[in-house]
Amino acid sequence: MSVRQKNIVLIGFMGVGKTTIGELVAKKLYRTFIDVDKEIEKDFGMTIPEIFEKHGEPFFRDYEKKKTCALAEEKLKVLSIGGGAFVQPEIRQACLDNCVVFYLDMAWEEWKERLDMLIDSRPVLQTRDITEIEELFYKRQDAYSINHSTLTISNRSAEEVADFIVDSLKHTWDMYEPMND
Ligand SMILES: Nc1ncnc2c1ncn2[C@@H]1O[C@H](COP(=O)(O)OP(=O)(O)O)[C@@H](O)[C@H]1O
Numbered sequence: 001m002s003v004r005q006k007n008i009v010l011i012g013f014m015g016v017g018k019t020t021i022g023e024l025v026a027k028k029l030y031r032t033f034i035d036v037d038k039e040i041e042k043d044f045g046m047t048i049p050e051i052f053e054k055h056g057e058p059f060f061r062d063y064e065k066k067k068t069c070a071l072a073e074e075k076l077k078v079l080s081i082g083g084g085a086f087v088q089p090e091i092r093q094a095c096l097d098n099c100v101v102f103y104l105d106m107a108w109e110e111w112k113e114r115l116d117m118l119i120d121s122r123p124v125l126q127t128r129d130i131t132e133i134e135e136l137f138y139k140r141q142d143a144y145s146i147n148h149s150t151l152t153i154s155n156r157s158a159e160e161v162a163d164f165i166v167d168s169l170k171h172t173w174d175m176y177e178p179m180n181d
């Protein structure tokens with residue numbers, strides 16, 4: 001597949017801005033944006049917390065695996081995936097094989113300021129105290145560290161990060177597949 005046709009996937013911990021930044025990147029590249037969590041919510045007619053509540057986390061992870069792997073194989077999309085998705089080896093492989101994977105990396109000190117804003121919509125945060133959330137934050141970094149490009153996004157606006165992603169993609173595309181005049 002041409003490098004220009006590959007999907008772009010944003011990964012990283014809950015609340016770092018994958019959905020917000022993904023939507024901006026898609027607009028700037030005139031691509032379709034897909035938020036995998038929103039697709040799952042549409043499929044069930046329920047919010048993510050409701051799916052966790054009714055069916056449990058293992059069921060959610062299994063559905064997330066099927067949905068994310070299928071979407072990763074499309075072309076020319078910008079995808080934001082759930083913060084826990086990339087921990088699943090099958091999802092990681094599908095994304096790394098078919099897409100350009102950007103990891104949005106944020107410092108814990110900055111992330112923890114977002115906790116209050118996130119907790120109602122992220123069931124994974126509701127069953128853990130702050131120490132356990134911090135452990136999960138660092139544990140997930142092992143999976144996130146396998147990517148095509150790591151962006152340190154602390155103290156950057158969503159717009160700045162999106163512009164950086166678009167510029168770096170254009171640079172890569174021109175390097176590997178220069179456009180004819
Ligand atoms: N760069 C940013 N700076 C400040 N707030 C942000 C930034 N990116 C996202 N946000 C805010 O953080 C919250 C979580 O963002 P979201 O895009 O849903 O993250 P994710 O998809 O990674 O869980 C939202 O309220 C969003 O407006």
Ligand SMILES: O=C(O)C1=C[C@@H](OP(=O)(O)O)[C@@H](O)[C@H](O)C1
Nearest residue numbers: 013014015082083084122123124
């Ligand atoms: O990290 C996780 O385990 C989760 C992250 C959420 O997505 P965001 O990363 O977009 O918040 C959502 O998939 C679900 O609540 C589980």
Ligand SMILES: [Mg+2]
Nearest residue numbers: 018019037080
């Ligand atoms: Mg999201």
